Amino acid sequence: MNASCAEGNVLLRTKNLYKVFPQPRTIFAQIGRVPPKLLKAVDHVSLDIYQGENLGLVGESGCGKSTLARTMIRLYDCDGGNVYFEGKDIMALSAKELRKERKNFQMIFQDPCSSLNPRMSVMEILKEVYLYHGICSKAEAENRCLELMEMTGLNRNFANRFPGEFSGGQRQRLGIARALALRPKLVIADEPVSALDVSIQAQILNLLLELQKKTGITLLFISHDLRVVRYVSQRVAVMYLGRVVELAPTEEVYKHSLHPYTGILLKANPGLDPRSRNPQAIIKGDPPSPIDLPNGCRFHPRCPYGMPACREKEPQLEEASPGHYVACHCLKR
Secondary structure, three states: OOEEOOOOOOOEEEEEEEEEEEEEOHHHHHHHHOOEEEEEEEEEEEEEEEEEOOOEEEEOOOOOOHHHHHHHHHOOOOOOOEEEEEOOEHOOHHHHHHHHHHHHEEEEOOOHHHOOOOOOOHHHHHHHHHHHOOOOOHHHHHHHHHHHHHHOOOOOHOOOOOOOHHHHHHHHHHHHHHHHHOOEEEEEOOOOOOOOOOOHHHHHHHHHHHHHHHHHHHEEEOOOOOHHHHHOOOEEEEEEEEEEEEEHHHHHHHHOOHHHHHHHHOOOOOOOOOHHHOOOOOOOOOOOOOOOOOOOOOHHHHHHOOOHHHHHHHOOEEEEEEEEEOOOOOHHH
């Protein structure tokens, strides 16, 4: 079933999306012709993203958030399932067809330093987008670039500067400008503020929200910081080891979370006073290896409410209350 809980037109839909990464075999495994083990980064995820909404995607590092996002827009090829953008299966598109479609979905990367060519000026970085897609002439592209710079808070006089001459916040503004250049319908922001100072984080978040109001884009916001996600998003999807375990409107998740993992994440959210830390917020044990997942619920080795069914059968995402989906056997006790 699709994890959907908002009214409106579905912009992007994943159905049983599956992505694995074969692991290198040891010399003994090669001699014995043992097939390579598979790391299940995204494990049959079905998710709807609605037009004009802000969907937050949260979870611990390594849970598959970035891989899910990159597979959605075919930066990675999937190993199973489908992705529909405005009803069109983008996994079935040829390279030429995909190139035309890419202008509709763009990505803001976590590290602006590695995603920007240090040998190209701001004008060259932004102009390249227009010229690659053949949208306009060079002269018009330059005018559009200057408009983009103003819209994202960059001074026009910086057009001939290089990324290395900017601060982290300015580089991220440049990354946002590049993502918005083609006026996409969907923007995926992958940890866009995690490498920035707190004061700069607020500026970038407010910029994203302001630009969304102006352009009407749909935003998938990925983060491990639950405070940031609450500020930005209207709905929240919680991932654990490649699967979505809870999905609901933002305030519903923060006030009435149902999955034990979500509850622990919320309790672990750091406060300003270190003396107010909750010792019950510590998750026991280490996360299981995504190469060798446990039977049943993959959270049960660390769950304080585990029961026999949790070790035997993997729970499916089901609607516990209107618009609130959760994958947990404990709710049926």
